Amino acid sequence: MDKLFAAIGKLSLALAAAAKVVLGLIIVAVVADVCVRNLGLRPLAWAVSATEYGLLYAAFLPMPWLVHSKGHVFVEFLRKALPARARAVLEKLVYLACIGVCLYLGSVALSSLIGAVSGGEYETRSFDMPKWLVFLPITLAFYLSALEWLRYLLGHDTLYTLDPLEMEGL
Amino acid sequence: LNAVHFTPAQNGYAQSFLKFVQKVNEKGKGVVQINVRGGPEVVPPIQQGAALKSGLIDVIDTPAGQFLELVPEGEVFSASTKTPWEVRENGGWDFISGIFEKKANAHLLAHVDAGSGFNIFTIDEPKLNDEGSIDWSSLKIRSSPLYRDFLESLGATVIVQAPGDVYTSLERGVVNANAYTVFGYSSFGWDKFTKYRVDPQFFKTDVLVSINKAKWDALSPEAQKLLADTAVEYERESYDANLAESEKQAQAMIDGGQKVISLTGAGRDKFLAAATQASWARMTKRDPSNIEQLKKFFQ
Amino acid sequence: MAWLFPFAVLVGAILVLMGLGLPVAFAFFVTNVIGLYLFFGGSIGVTQMIANFSDAVSTYALAPLPMFLVMGSLFFRSGLGEKVIYALDLCIGNLRGRLAYVVLAAGTIFSALSGSSLANTGMMGSLMVPEMLKRGYKPHMAYGPVLGAGSLAVIIPPSSLAVLLGSLAQIDVGALLIAGALPGLLLVVMYAMLIFAQTKIDPDAAPQYPVPAVPAAEKVRAVAVNIIPMSVIVFMVVGTIILGIATPTESAGLGCAAVFALLFVYRRFSWSVVWKSLDDAMKVTGMTFLIISASTTFSQIFAFSGASNGFIQFIVGYDLGPYPMLLMMVLVILLLGMFMDQVSMMLITLPIFLPIAQQFGYDPVWFGLILLLAYEVGFTTPPFGLLLFIMIGVAPKGTSLKTVAMSAAPYIALTLLLILLIVLFPQIALFLPNLI
Ligand code: NA
Numbered sequence: 001m002d003k004l005f006a007a008i009g010k011l012s013l014a015l016a017a018a019a020k021v022v023l024g025l026i027i028v029a030v031v032a033d034v035c036v037r038n039l040g041l042r043p044l045a046w047a048v049s050a051t052e053y054g055l056l057y058a059a060f061l062p063m064p065w066l067v068h069s070k071g072h073v074f075v076e077f078l079r080k081a082l083p084a085r086a087r088a089v090l091e092k093l094v095y096l097a098c099i100g101v102c103l104y105l106g107s108v109a110l111s112s113l114i115g116a117v118s119g120g121e122y123e124t125r126s127f128d129m130p131k132w133l134v135f136l137p138i139t140l141a142f143y144l145s146a147l148e149w150l151r152y153l154l155g156h157d158t159l160y161t162l163d164p165l166e167m168e169g170l
Numbered sequence: 171l172n173a174v175h176f177t178p179a180q181n182g183y184a185q186s187f188l189k190f191v192q193k194v195n196e197k198g199k200g201v202v203q204i205n206v207r208g209g210p211e212v213v214p215p216i217q218q219g220a221a222l223k224s225g226l227i228d229v230i231d232t233p234a235g236q237f238l239e240l241v242p243e244g245e246v247f248s249a250s251t252k253t254p255w256e257v258r259e260n261g262g263w264d265f266i267s268g269i270f271e272k273k274a275n276a277h278l279l280a281h282v283d284a285g286s287g288f289n290i291f292t293i294d295e296p297k298l299n300d301e302g303s304i305d306w307s308s309l310k311i312r313s314s315p316l317y318r319d320f321l322e323s324l325g326a327t328v329i330v331q332a333p334g335d336v337y338t339s340l341e342r343g344v345v346n347a348n349a350y351t352v353f354g355y356s357s358f359g360w361d362k363f364t365k366y367r368v369d370p371q372f373f374k375t376d377v378l379v380s381i382n383k384a385k386w387d388a389l390s391p392e393a394q395k396l397l398a399d400t401a402v403e404y405e406r407e408s409y410d411a412n413l414a415e416s417e418k419q420a421q422a423m424i425d426g427g428q429k430v431i432s433l434t435g436a437g438r439d440k441f442l443a444a445a446t447q448a449s450w451a452r453m454t455k456r457d458p459s460n461i462e463q464l465k466k467f468f469q
Numbered sequence: 470m471a472w473l474f475p476f477a478v479l480v481g482a483i484l485v486l487m488g489l490g491l492p493v494a495f496a497f498f499v500t501n502v503i504g505l506y507l508f509f510g511g512s513i514g515v516t517q518m519i520a521n522f523s524d525a526v527s528t529y530a531l532a533p534l535p536m537f538l539v540m541g542s543l544f545f546r547s548g549l550g551e552k553v554i555y556a557l558d559l560c561i562g563n564l565r566g567r568l569a570y571v572v573l574a575a576g577t578i579f580s581a582l583s584g585s586s587l588a589n590t591g592m593m594g595s596l597m598v599p600e601m602l603k604r605g606y607k608p609h610m611a612y613g614p615v616l617g618a619g620s621l622a623v624i625i626p627p628s629s630l631a632v633l634l635g636s637l638a639q640i641d642v643g644a645l646l647i648a649g650a651l652p653g654l655l656l657v658v659m660y661a662m663l664i665f666a667q668t669k670i671d672p673d674a675a676p677q678y679p680v681p682a683v684p685a686a687e688k689v690r691a692v693a694v695n696i697i698p699m700s701v702i703v704f705m706v707v708g709t710i711i712l713g714i715a716t717p718t719e720s721a722g723l724g725c726a727a728v729f730a731l732l733f734v735y736r737r738f739s740w741s742v743v744w745k746s747l748d749d750a751m752k753v754t755g756m757t758f759l760i761i762s763a764s765t766t767f768s769q770i771f772a773f774s775g776a777s778n779g780f781i782q783f784i785v786g787y788d789l790g791p792y793p794m795l796l797m798m799v800l801v802i803l804l805l806g807m808f809m810d811q812v813s814m815m816l817i818t819l820p821i822f823l824p825i826a827q828q829f830g831y832d833p834v835w836f837g838l839i840l841l842l843a844y845e846v847g848f849t850t851p852p853f854g855l856l857l858f859i860m861i862g863v864a865p866k867g868t869s870l871k872t873v874a875m876s877a878a879p880y881i882a883l884t885l886l887l888i889l890l891i892v893l894f895p896q897i898a899l900f901l902p903n904l905i
């Protein structure tokens with residue numbers, strides 16, 4: 001089991017690394033677009049739309065790794081009011097809810113993806129973008145996040161381990 | 171029937187749609203009623219076509235240009251050189267409706283607010299050359315994706331920007347020209363900078379009122395007839411209203427100091443030909459199967 | 470009261486789920502699924518929501534945020550930032566809380582060039598917060614000025630939010646933009662007084678670390694050498710906008726390029742620094758954008774279900790005088806601002822507010838500016854406050870929303886005070902527009 005979750009963690013990290021590359025490419029595209037335009041050359045027609053799709057990838061590819069590394073912001077104002085036993089139960093319920101919603105949205109995204117592939121759907125911006133490339137990062141992100149939440153559920157880690165000094169909560 | 175429109179409720183296009191809805195609801199007491207749920211705050215415009223197709227929304231008031239990925243042929247409304255009723259007359263309406271039914275699960279009710287098109291607006295006075303055209307390469311034009319291909323084919327430098335950023339870009343000189351409809355132009359305050367309007371207009375507004383196919387089929391014949399008749403009537407009415415309102419807003423900008431530069435002769439013909447060419451070329455690239463017939467009906 | 474059920478379900482679900490410890494984005498996902506099944510098309514609605522995710526974040530206007538995060542992080546991680554602050558220390562001398570004033574001043578200048586509060590906060594946060602904390606500033610003295618200066622971006626012209634408000638509400642856009650200048654500067658002064666008061670009440674909040682006593686020649690050299698990189702970046706981010714070379718959106722990319730080039734000049738370039746900076750930016754961007762995706766659908770369900778309309782009509786439906794009515798409208802915006810973004814709020818509230826404003830004969834520019842200030846407050850009110858999330862992203866791990874929100878609270882109070890001042894003295898808003 002440990003090995004499985006280690007592999008899943010690696011995969012999440014790989015998606016996050018891909019998102020970093022995407023951010024780097026966005027910067028390159030924007031700078032190139034400005035340079036080309038100011039040099040009086042033909043502007044890069046694809047740069048704006050490509051950047052926009054890059055932002056979509058930057059939003060979803062890091063999602064599983066942020067689950068793994070506790071990078072998604074959360075608050076605890078009701079949780080804090082509960083006794084320790086109840087909090088332990090609540091914690092598992094939170095993980096279950098996250099797994100459930102990730103699996104559900106992942107499956108909806110997957111069926112959208114399959115529909116997009118079979119229907120040959122595309123989006124029309126400055127270039128025609130195949131729609132399955134829009135659904136791909138979303139599908140991956142939700143399924144992989146479900147697995148990362150499963151890791152918490154099975155007790156490999158806990159979301160709520162903050163430094164006691166920082167435990168002001170809200 | 172629930173419905174959404176593509177602009178905020180206080181905007182002219184939404185107001186026009188609400189007038190149509192009011193007519194339907196008055197005549198349709200006990201037969202059919204439209205319940206408007208809102209505008210872009212409910213479903214973003216570029217998803218309204220998909221929301222209609224899936225049946226999430228029953229009636230939409232949305233430009234065909236917002237769901238070209240579903241119906242590439244929808245671009246024919248902006249490329250059209252004919253009025254909506256001419257197209258109804260010559261059979262083009264039935265033909266394009268069939269395509270929308272097949273591809274977007276949509277029954278077309280009306281092509282509303284038609285009759286006006288897009289203009290190029292410039293900060294510096296454009297000089298007409300011998301051909302009756304202007305030096306496009308001197309323009310850095312703010313564009314939307316709909317007409318960027320066309321503006322680029324003229325040789326202008328094109329920057330795609332959301333309307334919210336355009337004011338600052340014009341002020342700072344990041345762009346020295348803008349392309350938009352006369353209708354609504356001054357609401358963004360752009361007329362403060364762009365003191366020249368280049369005629370003629372290119373493309374046409376392509377706002378469609380459409381209803382989900384399954385919902386349409388489930389309506390009683392009486393309700394269908396009522397909707398269809400009101401739609402035809404309103405199509406004409408909104409055409410005239412849109413023209414009058416555009417004329418009024420154009421005059422207001424001219425009173426505010428805007429000058430109109432008209433392309434002439436060969437330059438003008440070339441300009442219009444390039445606009446038509448850009449639309450048809452894009453449609454052909456996306457789905458060539460219906461092009462010949464569409465050209466027959468709409469050109 | 471048909472609106473009360475969807476309102477209670479949606480607001481209740483998001484509050485309870487967040488409070489129970491679901492990460493913000495996931496609390497929105499779950500609430501959205503519940504809302505879609507109860508009010509908006511069930512499984513068809515969920516499919517629509519997935520399609521919606523893409524449109525919510527794939528807009529060019531959001532591009533500056535990750536680019537400025539990369540820029541700030543490169544600056545800090547390479548050690549260039551430290552040297553610049555050393556030089557600033559030499560320049561300013563022993564003024565208590567000087568870095569807080571620097572943040573405020575820099576944030577104001579940037580506000581006068583860009584209209585994006587997200588970008589402003591991301592840039593100032595990633596540039597300054599780590600250095601300030603390193604020098605022993607208490608968290609609220611580091612976060613507060615960045616959040617305060619960040620939200621200024623939509624008040625001080627240019628502002629895409631003001632342009633949008635002007636066009637949606639049929640207010641003269643130019644006048645509305647100009648109207649923001651004076652109140653914006655007034656806010657800056659009030660913020661500076663706040664920083665002064667905070668350091669007077671609690672001197673430890675911004676510790677007085679010693680500035681080394683160096684000979685005058687050495688001082689000039691240090692300032693010259695270290696301020697140069699800052700000015701190159703300032704030129705690339707600010708100068709290119711003024712000269713019309715780049716749009717405010719694009720200038721963020723040029724800022725990155727400038728820092729990149731400086732790393733070579735100062736021999737501090739290494740791929741590991743670049744990779745780490747991308748890591749910082751990836752984390753904040755991923756977290757913030759996911760929340761934006763999720764919350765967009767929330768606003769749509771809220772609108773479709775009739776909850777928002779019903780709620781607004783309920784609050785402003787009483788027969789009130791012009792001032793109590795204005796108070797109610799501001800109150801509506803403050804409440805909605807706890808759960809949704811500025812553009813959604815505008816789209817939802819304006820159709821109802823505009824007829825009321827007309828009925829009472831409010832001056833449109835004055836009214837527009839008051840609305841703009843009220844919308845702006847939503848950036849930093851919990852539980853859904855985008856600037857708060859960005860700040861948590863650039864702050865040390867484990868920083869709580871409460872800490873960050875409490876740092877913003879006095880700045881919000883001053884904004885509300887300014888609204889009151891504008892109501893009492895409309896000339897604050899109308900003086901400049903009346904000149905043109
Ligand atoms: Na600004």
Ligand code: NA
Pocket residue numbers: 806807808809846847848849850851852853854855
């Ligand atoms: Na808020």
